Amino acid sequence: MLPNEIYEILRSEFGDAVIELDNKLQGDPFISIIPAKLFEICHTLRDKEEFLFDYLMCISSLDLNENIGVVYHLYSMNYKHKIVIKTIVPKADPKVPSVELIWRSADWHEREAYDMIGVVFEGHHNMIRILCPYDWEGHPLRKDYQPPEYYHDMKVS
Amino acid sequence: MGLLNRLDDPYNGGEVVLGKIEDVLNWGRSKSDWYLHFGLACCAIEFMAMNASHFDFMRFGTIPRTSPRQADFIMITGTVTLKMAERIKILYEQMAEPRYVISVGSCSNCGGPYWEHGYHVLKGVDRIIPVDVYIPGCPPRPEAFHEGMIQLQKKINHQAIFTKRKKLDAGEIK
Numbered sequence: 001m002l003p004n005e006i007y008e009i010l011r012s013e014f015g016d017a018v019i020e021l022d023n024k025l026q027g028d029p030f031i032s033i034i035p036a037k038l039f040e041i042c043h044t045l046r047d048k049e050e051f052l053f054d055y056l057m058c059i060s061s062l063d064l065n066e067n068i069g070v071v072y073h074l075y076s077m078n079y080k081h082k083i084v085i086k087t088i089v090p091k092a093d094p095k096v097p098s099v100e101l102i103w104r105s106a107d108w109h110e111r112e113a114y115d116m117i118g119v120v121f122e123g124h125h126n127m128i129r130i131l132c133p134y135d136w137e138g139h140p141l142r143k144d145y146q147p148p149e150y151y152h153d154m155k156v157s
Numbered sequence: 158m159g160l161l162n163r164l165d166d167p168y169n170g171g172e173v174v175l176g177k178i179e180d181v182l183n184w185g186r187s188k189s190d191w192y193l194h195f196g197l198a199c200c201a202i203e204f205m206a207m208n209a210s211h212f213d214f215m216r217f218g219t220i221p222r223t224s225p226r227q228a229d230f231i232m233i234t235g236t237v238t239l240k241m242a243e244r245i246k247i248l249y250e251q252m253a254e255p256r257y258v259i260s261v262g263s264c265s266n267c268g269g270p271y272w273e274h275g276y277h278v279l280k281g282v283d284r285i286i287p288v289d290v291y292i293p294g295c296p297p298r299p300e301a302f303h304e305g306m307i308q309l310q311k312k313i314n315h316q317a318i319f320t321k322r323k324k325l326d327a328g329e330i331k
Contacts (some may be wrong), residue, residue: 132277133240140276147276151239154279 001050001081003029009050014041022086030071030084038087039097039123045074045083046102052078056099059109061117063143068094068119089119098123116141179318186229186255187313189218193228193248197235200262203296204234212299217306225249230257230289230309236264236271237279249286257313259305260288263295270295 007021010031017037023029033041045053053074062069072085089096098121100106110121111130118139121127128134138145147156196204208214208221222228225248237245249258260282263269268280282288289312292305 145276152243154239154242154284156239156276157280 001079003031003083006051006081006083007031009048010041010044013044017041028082028084030086032086032088035070035087035089035096039099039102041085042072042099042102045085052076053083054078054103056103056105056109057082059106059113061113061119063091063117063141064088065143066091068117070096070113070119072099094119096121100124115139118142179316180314182318183314183316187310190229190257190309190313191220191222191227193225193231193252194221194223195231195233195248197233197237197241198264200234200264200296203299204232204261204302207299207302212303214299214302214306217303217310219306225251226253228252229255230259232259232261233265233282233288234261236269237282238277239279240277242279242282242285245282246285255313255316257289257309258282258286259290259292259309261292261294261302261305262297263293266291266293 003023004021007018010018010033014033014037017034018041019032019034021029021031045051053076055075055077057073057075058071060071060073062071067088068091069086069088073082074085075082087096094117096119098106098110100110100121100123107124107126108130110119110124111126111128113119114121114127115129115131116139129136132140133151136151137148140147150156196202204214206212225231229252231249231252233245249256260266264271264278265282268275268278271278272280279285290305290309292301294301297305
């Protein structure tokens, strides 16, 4: 199935929650959706007969200066098609529904997105840091991150 | 080593070898150093290659031990993150004296390729534990590991137990 067919079916089912299919840039075309309906749309993507996206390949998060984007790469083992889903949330309040109950691999991917950029996934059962130590301050992969001078009496710089 | 040369030359009435106690003890300690099995990153892969049959690290008498209580020295091979640094300090303090540390590779010598932007990398393991031998390289060749081990053996051979000896610089150890 091609991305624009997937977009048409999603659009007819969810209306304005599915914003647009963006294929202007070189690379995979992606579908932007609003974060409030993310859980239902992902559930449809996994279970609907035409889609069957049962493999969440990757969750990435982006730091777009005032906003934060979350990108999901999905793959279907049955039909062997792929799609990219993107949501954008404001940086002041970065809350996105968690898709951990749909795809189990989202568990650690969401913890990493929280650790590195600071996106809080609501509904996650264990939203703590995964790579940095548990008492680390700040989110390292943000563009305006300054590393600390000392951590536990060890000089960092 | 002068001790082994004398074994070919027995005295009358039996084979008696005379030597200094310090030499004998240092010879025993330097030729059968047991190391703590500790590998972190890419230098550990090079370390595994060195332990294999082509370069054979164990011919120096070094056997890997899994517990720090049974180890003589530790080879810090690989990048030391701040999370790992606390554990390394605990392991180092659990080792019994006399203990030595060999720092292998750029990352544990000085932070390596992460010296500038690595927010979570400890810039050199000598910020937390005292290091005896530094082996430079990224990763060092197995022959460089051998050179480091031989340097450590020379350092151990020079150690004094009963009388205080003058501390030597790195270039003076023969």
